[in-house]
Amino acid sequence: MRKPSLISLNQLIKSLDLMFPNAKCELNYNNLFELIIAVSLSSQTLDKRVNEVTKILFSKYPTYKELSKADIVDIETILKPLGMHKIKSKNIIELSKKLDSLGVIPNTLDGLMSLPGVGRKCANVILSEYFKIPRIAVDTHVYRCSMRLNLATGSILDVERQLMDLFEEKYWYYMHIHLVLLGRYICKAKNPLCDKCLIKDCPSR
Ligand code: SF4
Incomplete structure (x- = not known):
């Protein structure tokens, strides 16, 4: 059994709200297909970089039908700034082929996780962000x-x-987004900016 937290949860929720009053998903998307692709491309890179790349990608391949028929070399060129571009290119083409064969985009955890390149964290983000099904997705920031x-x-x-x-x-959606933003901008992996953090009773301060 885990030891109970020493931190006041109400205070934590208030502090996170104060630090990130306009918190929202930082990936740009116009529809479910674009969100799935953006989330699946977002591992090990910055959302800002994903947004720059998906702007080009979706202007050329606006639907999964078109992306499923894409030339992999063209996709690799577009995705190059993200790193791991070869595996990510293969995954999004395979993912688009799967969506094309299904004819419908899944809206369950298992259904989403059956798509190439979509793991549990990605599936939770999609469920929470698009379908408004309460989940907490745990990425590296949330975990740390x-x-x-x-x-x-x-x-x-x-x-x-x-x-x-x-x-x-009722707190799950914002708890995920707030902890992502906390980890990304304040509670950084190497040098956490505790002097800028409003969580006064943090046990690691
Ligand atoms: S370690 Fe520092 S930056 Fe991270 S949550 Fe605690 S007080 Fe905030």
Whole structure:
């Protein structure tokens, strides 16, 4: 059994709200297809870079039908600034082929996770962001901040479950986004900016 957190959850929610009053997903998208592609491209890179790349990608390949028939070399050229561009190019073409064969985009965790290049974190982001189904997606920022704040421990799946246990469902959407922003801009991996952080009772301060 995990030790109870020392931090006040109400205070944490208030501090995160104060630090990130206009929090929202930082990936640009116009529809579900674009969100799935953007989220699947976002691992190990910056959302800003994904937005620059998807602007070009979606102007050339606006639907999964068109992307499913794309020349992989062309996609690799477009995705090059993201890193891991060869595997990401292969995945988004395969993903588009799968969507084309299904004829419909899945709206369940298992359905989304059956798509090439879509793991549990991506599926949770899509469910929460697009379908408004409450979930907490655990990426590297959420994981690190949860540890430092003593909110959760263990594997990524353990952390996901513990966070969903700890907070009422109505907080899940913003808890995910707030912890991503906290990790990205303040509670950085190497040098956390504790002097700029409003979470005064953080046990790692
Ligand atoms: S006080 Fe420091 S370690 Fe704690 S959440 Fe804020 S930045 Fe991270």
